[in-house]
Amino acid sequence: MIRAELTKLRTVRGWLFGLTAAVVLFVGSALLVAAGSHMSCGDQACPAPPVGPDGQAVEDHFGFAHRTLAGDGSLTAHVRDFSGIITYPPPRHDQIVEGLVPWAKAGLVIKDGTRPGSPYAAVMLTGSHGVRMQHDYVHDRAGGPTGARWLRLTRTGASVTAYASLDGKTWTTVGTVEMSGPAEIGFLIASPGDITVTENGLGGTSVQSRFTQASAVFDQITSTAGGEWRYDEVGGGGPGADWEKYHRPAGLEASAGRLTLTGSGDLAPVSGMAAVPYLAGTVPALLAVLIVAVLFITSEFRRGLIRTTLLASPARGHVLAAKAAVIGGVTFTVVLVAVVAARAWSTTVFRANGNIVLPTGALTDLRLAVGTAALLAVTAVLAYGLGVLLRRGLPAILLAVLLTVVPYLLATTSLLPPGAGEWLLRVTPAAGFAVQQTFPAYGHVLLPYTPAQGYFPLAPLAGLAIAAAWALGLLVLAVLRFRRADV
Amino acid sequence: MTDAAAALRAEWTKARTVPDLPLAILLALVGTTSVNVLTGQPSAGLQLGQAVIAVAGVQILAGEYSTGLIHPTMLAFPTRWPALLAKAVLLIPGAAVTAIGNRPRDAVYLGLIALLGLGTAALIRNAVTAAGVVLTVLFVLPTMVRWMPDPDWATFLYRASPSPGHLATTAAWTAAALLLGTITLLTRRVS
Amino acid sequence: MxxxxxxxxxxxxxxxxxxxxxxxxxxxxxxxxxxxxxxxxxxxxxxxxxxxxxxxxxxxxxxxDRSYHELVRPMTTVGTLLDAAAIHPARTGRNHLLWLAQSQRIPAGRVDELLEEVGLAGAARRRGGGYSLGMRQRLGVAAALLGDPxxxxxxxxxxxxxxxxxxxxxxxxxxxxxxxxxxxxxxxxxxxxxxxxxxxxxxxxxxxxxxxxxxxxxxxxxxxxxxxxxxxx
Incomplete structure (x- = not known):
């Protein structure tokens, strides 16, 4: 029966054309986006961001005052003062104000040298998230008593343990991580850019980051590592902001047992939707697939072919299931091919234009490819189910688009308030788009984790499951109705 | 002109004797208004309304190809244009009604979208495919904008998409669809 | 002519x-x-x-002596029955003839006359979707005769x-x-x-x-x- 339905599908020229159109739209959109992206840094290629220990692109830029730590050892200090400036914050963007951004960092760090992207473990005071222990860019945990200003970092064997204290006498463990080998131990200062989201006038949003700087005074320092405190701006070396030139340069000042460390930057994973252009054609391809899926069933009703089909195989539930399997399976295969082709081809073009392709990891790549194919297959089955239920093509295609593409569009543009958009992406079949989220959202990186930026309210598989539940539910409803219907 | 008047009368009878068009307009009206009220964003409801209205525009012509009704229509109007004109004239107020509660320009916009559907149906004739193509123009172009890294391309794509904010662009799409559709309708054989 | x-x-x-x-x-x-x-x-x-x-x-x-597309009110010159009448499944037979009559500026009274003549008077207010092939054929004949061509x-x-x-x-x-x-x-x-x-x-x-x-x-x-x-x- 599946073979018969497969033959039906591939012998109608219009449907083959539709499936081909889906592939062409998918690959074409990816190429278009890749070809339209140009990046250059003067005459040379832009430097790729460093890669962290877990394989992802990271920002590793901070002020570092350090000594060499040979084996075991510890560093204790009191954060006497922690302040900073933020340039031109909202609402009026007209002045430079005193203040710290929420994830400004001042603290102690053990790091495998000063090479950007190298492993580290750190305990820090933050602008508004208290004491944290962070390591290797993506890992973050809160700890220590509220209001603690005393920090300690100890290495014993291969473990690094962080402590915090209110008075320098009673210590609370914040966390322990594994880290061995030769290392530098010392102080860090970092202050990520101040992020604001504005409507870009194109129905979407754009994210802007403005310069900030933090400054911390450490005193009552106890260190087992000896020698001078050497200063390095890890990952730095840029021209510096005007503020740094005219007011306060980044750097280290040491006097009478006090260290004053000033700087900007962050230790954090880097993400960006535009860095993965090959999924751009998903919605165009989806429309083509929806048309084929709806026609695949409603044309049978319209031409009375369904009677012939049922004469050949009277088990109606089986017939519908076979057709669903065929439209789902064929869509999955075709889209998978399209994703692989789009990825290979558009990445080449994208790189050739000087763009940087952020590493995403093999598992994520696999999930994006298979997930996108599954998303379109599930949506095709959903449209097919609507076709069986409504029996007429136009209401079916309309409803399919209203259930999938329209919620996605509303949620990813500035047409709806953000909360409403995310709600749509939880309950409608458009939830399935969550499978395309490329980068995880990190609690310790302040970014607009909105659908417009490629972040979805549901986990990838959970979102896909919602879409699949819709498709399955409609299909079951359709089968129940169709079994008792006159054809 | 008498042909056009007779066609208008005939099309009016057609439209009111089956529930398709009244139902679509009702659905568009209820959908648009309720989304507007729920979100407090007048432009959000319009997204839903325009989808329904576009499909209604497709349906009024392409539906005749599905049922075979196109034959008697063409036999009644062998020059073909009076039937197309009458359908267009009927659609505009039907679409505009949907924008009650929105700005007046939104009514104009929905009228243009209905005609975009009609023109596409004349061009493509298969109802589902025509509806899919119109919905692609309405919804896919805007979703592509955010993928465009180059601001010039993004701006171009944004400006090139039909939207309540760009009546001139929308009118250009509608005019192109109607022109190509009319030429096709007048020259090609009837299914 | x-x-x-x-x-x-x-x-x-x-x-x-x-x-x-x-x-x-x-x-x-x-x-x-x-x-x-x-x-x-x-x-x-x-x-x-x-x-x-x-x-x-x-x-x-x-x-x-003319091409069909040159005819004014063509159905008053030529009555045509190709396939059995194509009718919208939701439209009644009478309304189907009514819009055709209006398109040719034929008085609506003619519609009821014809429904009587083709033997569909009883089914005139039923939806076309429920018509048998024979009934659709009669409706098609009624459409052809509408303009007394x-x-x-x-x-x-x-x-x-x-x-x-x-x-x-x-x-x-x-x-x-x-x-x-x-x-x-x-x-x-x-x-x-x-x-x-x-x-x-x-x-x-x-x-x-x-x-x-x-x-x-x-x-x-x-x-x-x-x-x-x-x-x-």
């Missing part, structure tokens, strides 16, 4: 298939003209070109009719012909046409192979059926 149909040198190809190959014949008023030939011989294409649904590659097809073009008018319907259709066509109208009837029913048609046009492979009074055919071949079998072989 003279109630005639004039097909002259009509040619039409669909891709590599030749549908019509210089098809030429004339239908005169006052009698039923049978239009016969095997499936795919070009009967339907000719009829579709006559009423402007298809365009010919070459040649002319005129109804009452001097020319009738009917493709397989007996399709789907019951025995009483056959008698009714036969009488209807004969009476229209006697009123001086031109009636072109395409059909595979040789027995029916032998009694009904005064003239027969036999086509095969897109061209006319015989064009003669029915009586001559019968005299020469014994019956219209034998004539047909002989001619299209």
């Amino acid at each position: 003279e109630a005639t149909i004039e097909v002259s040198g009509l040619s039409k190809r669909y891709g590599s298939t030749v549908a019509l190959d210089r098809m030429t014949f004339r239908v005169t008023p006052g009698q039923v003209t049978g239009f016969v030939g095997p499936n795919g011989a070009g009967k339907s294409t000719t009829m579709r070109i006559l009423v402007g649904l298809d365009r010919a590659d070459a040649g002319t097809a005129k109804v009452g 001097p020319i009738l073009i009917l493709d397989e008018p007996f399709n789907g009719l019951d025995p009483a319907g056959f008698v009714w259709m036969r009488d209807l066509l004969r009476r229209r012909a006697e009123q001086g109208r031109a009636v072109l009837v395409a059909s595979h029913l040789m027995g029916e046409l032998q009694d009904l048609a005064g003239h027969v046009v036999v086509v095969a492979g897109g061209r006319v192979v015989a064009d003669a009074p029915t009586r001559d055919m019968r005299d020469r071949y014994g019956s219209l059926e034998s004539a047909y079998l002989e001619l299209v072989r």
